[in-house]
Amino acid sequence: MENLILFLSLLIVGYISGTILEKRHLADIREREEKILSLPAIMLKRPLNEEDIKEVRLVGGSVVISVDYFKKVVASLVNIFGGRIATYETLMDRARREAILRMKADAGDDASEIINIRIETSSISKNANLNIGAMEVLAYGTAVYR
């Protein structure tokens, strides 16, 4: 019975804190995306205009986001029945956008564009004993300075 109470408490705490943090993070991402929108970030291997390039360099942004208890429980329930893990989809979306924002921040205000962007993810929850549900998203590319 104690286990059940502990489980439900963690679930409620996870749901409330997870929802609040997610809302805040998304609002913050939107605000920063609008501010930094003018810096093009593209997947093309070559710059749009190859003239007048003073400098190019590698820039990257990485973020590690943890899941809350509620999301983790819902995900393991989906593991039984199958289907989309919606609770992780929003998490991944946040992580990808945050990583790109950090990469843009790494490039700085004087960059004219970032090309050849790659996005990679890795899971930091492989250790079964610790059972930490976290994922890393790394975005990197070539910043072009004119």
Next chain:
Amino acid sequence: MKYTHKLPDERVNQPKENFFLYGFKLFAGLIVTVVIFYMTVTASVDLIIDHISPETEKKIMKYISVDINMSKAHSNEKLQKVVDKLTVCAHLPYHVKAYVLDDFHVNALAYPGFKMVVTKGLLHKVKSENELAFVLGHELGHFKHKDNLKALGKGLVFALAGTLISSDMYGSLFTTSLSLTDQRYSQKQEMAADLFGVDVLHCAYGTTSGATALFEKMKKEGEGWKYLLADHPDFVDRIHQMKRYIKQKDYKETGTLTPKEKMF
């Protein structure tokens, strides 16, 4: 080529579900699955065990026989005599060995391996042999209905299921929810054993007098019997059901009670 600035469209990658409802639906699904699993296992185990022969039962019992702690429990000739008398009426194809346990609690238990343990507390509490015979008959009912084997069979399947899925965090939740629903014997089994006890009592003593005496005492004392109440259905219901059964079977309700022999 022209580069166009565009903010990410959140409608594409953000799920539209309300997570709370989403999780709730999944939980409901899990509960329904567990309930269906529990009911299927219970029904199939009961069905299989009801159909096994006494020989097979004896063979299985040999392997799962529980060793009684002989430092606390000892066999008792007088008690054994009463049990033997009742075993004949119960039409059991095997011999049940009776033990007295040094314990002040009022309890009697049917153990795998055709062993029955009666506490000193119970022997103190009963005032006549008939009263004791009913309790012993109740335990013989558990043997007759193979409740021991059924509990064991279900326990095995649930433990196996728990182990199979316990690699993730769900294993423990699953087994917890099952253990909440899995009491030692179900209320139905207890009630069936009560009626069997009444049958055996009537067969051995020619009267059902004294059948409900112990339960009446327990009902009066209420609180002090919590440990027994925990996995036994409400005494009021049980007394009521036994009285109805006695009427229905037209059993003699009155008669002189056989005095209890001093057993220790």
